[in-house]
Amino acid sequence: MLRRLRQRNCQPWLSDQPSRPAKHSPFRSCRAQCFTYWQWRCFSLPPRSCEGQGLGSNTDGDAPAWASSNGCAPGRHPFGHLVTLPSQARATPCGSGLHPASEIGCYSCVDEWQGASVDFPTRAGHCRGRDRSTLIARSVCPVSAEQGADAARVAGEKRHFESAGAYDPLPEICRYRTRRYVQPRVNEVFDTHSQADFYTRPILEKTAAGGPVTVLSLGSGNGELELGLASDLLRGGVDSFHIEGLEYSRLNVDAANANARAQGLEGKVSFFEGDFNTLAADRERDFVIANQVLHHVSALENLFDALTHILGKGGLLLTRDMIGRNGHLAWPECRELIDRVWSGMPRRYCYSHREKRFLDEPPDRDYSRNSFEGIRAQDILPLMLERFSFERFYAFGGITEKILNRALGPNFSVENEDDLAFVNNLELLNDTAINGGLIKPTVMLAHVAVEPRPLTCWRDRTPERCVRVPD
Template sequence: MSSVSYEDRVKQQIEQYANCDNIHDLPEAFHIWSHGFINPGLVEVFGVTTIPEFYAKAYLETKKNTAFISRLMNNTGRILSIGCGDGGVELDIVEYLLSKGESKFVMTCADLSPILLDRLRKKADLKNLGKYIETIEVDLNLSLPDRRFDMIMANHSLHHIVELEKIFDYLKSHLRDRGIFATNDMIGRNGHMRWPETAAIIKAFWPMLSDSEKWHAQLKRLDDTFTDHDCSSDGFEGIRAQDVLPLILERFHPYKFLGCGGFVDLIVDRGYGRAYDVSKSEDVEWIKFLSRLNDILLDAGCIRPTLMLAYFTKSAEEGWPEKFYRNRRASTAVRLKDPEWVKYYA
């Protein structure tokens, strides 16, 4: 971790999205990868095709439990979103649940940024969804609401948190029995850097890229040689990403798990992804080639995923065996040590 103070990291984290109207905006190249290579796993493991549906289905699955149904006869269903940001995904979840006839629930949305929470409240009011949303401005590293929830979600928020052990202990103690903890988050190396075996693959094809493909749009620099940037150097971005999954597995049982990414996500994400024109067949085929190669190396166990979409329960005894995509169990997504072969490519 760098010498930047905790207070400065908090300030940077709030300022990062203060002037960003769409914090979920991604290059078109990203969607070539996600639609072709993530969606098949979403359908097979979760039976969904969108992220809001992924979370909504987690809540609906808890209703298969008789105890939960009986509670709902008298009580309001409770959902917690930790690190909700501007609530774009959360409001989509609310709308999906309403479309399925669900109306007796409240979603508690917790975030560090008063700016993003204000946007959430305004959007909720515009959509007449305010009565389903409760906002809490809170530093997730320090405190969370003291009540129990039927479903807890974390959408790309865990990789911003320092006190992961504290958060996961809280989640386990405040998730109702047979409830689901659902998350879509980054699980690669800290700071979104690449592990040596993944970096070796990137370095192998990097000379094939044009200067425009080596231009990092966010950092505004040309990476003539591959530069493994540490995104946690000044804020909380990816600050303990590599600890997320191991710490969850110490406390929770994997119920449904999809691991993906590795190196292709780096190429199609906000840094380099805007170099590609998806109206050009050669650009699309290149993205698909990298995506296929990434999947081959994941399935062969040569690299580990950088992204997970997963449902976790409090214990295996709750009766839900793990369902996973191909051979990618949650336990095998944890990176344990440098593979022997990587020393030849250092």
């Protein structure tokens, strides 16, 4: 067993670990090992023990001995290396050497997940007086309203995204997690310097070649992302572009067009009502934006087939989305780790600010039962691999989001050293579990094309290796 664990680069720290009670035996399982190390780090070391070991930082820091895996020099961070693979050299899903069963789910982008996973609205800093940590309401219709069995779901989804409840602010601890662990890696993989660059950089590169640029944004909501992108492009000296936003809610379409007029952008950005489950490939666009909308779609095959025609040769799909289990449930192997974390958490971390009570177990409900939230989340990545070529890709998340979310996140303070130490170790556990093949990530950021392209990803975290095949 020890040889197996070391071969998987999960537990080479065993000799340095203090003795533990029998129930924490490192030989129980690889998952138990992963958790035992996390528990030891979290409860045995001083609060600042994780400083210098930020998994997403660009500094080397003093890493534990196990950080020398996969060719990383001992004492250096194992997570600071990018891997560029030719498109023809990619592995197949669940191929030889890949862990066959692992992944986790996240949560609702309208309830618990968004800021916990990615504090990525559209632009860094502020947005015309509004807190950039607020969730952008990007309503979608996962099926046509004519399909009567789902009419109530569609109506409920529209009501939610048109309500003020979709703009709940994120706990500051979620932004701390993003700044320290997520954004630095995104910057490395996507060659960006800020959140806004995720969209603006490829568009600016396209305009440098000359000619007008056309952009289609799916589920554009109130237009905040699209209007911010237009403003950024204009400030960057780009004038020859047009952005179209496709939105299911008439209320949001009217609000977005009003915002465009108020900002003097009506000639550059326009919004239309429509259902992109039945999207027609009317003409090609240079870019398609899908920001946290794919996991609301039930007709993924129809949408992706249409996008292959819309993007054509040379187009790019720019997407951020959830790729975990349907309904944002946790996969069993991830739930096991989450339960272990929960059992050792201080009681004060277990208070739900949504339910106004202490929870006896971590929240893990199926959001797709009464809505289209995560309706086919686990199918997104496999279907994209069948139709597209990934140019840049980064995936993360799973365990951390079940603790750092809108319900439980307010229990943590960025001013409290113990809270920060807990979060740092929680993220370390999450990353170790992904790298060891115990679980799969649940959030992805990707630039995707139709024709084959070389892939840039984080270490060996390729799209193929992030697929969790259902049991």
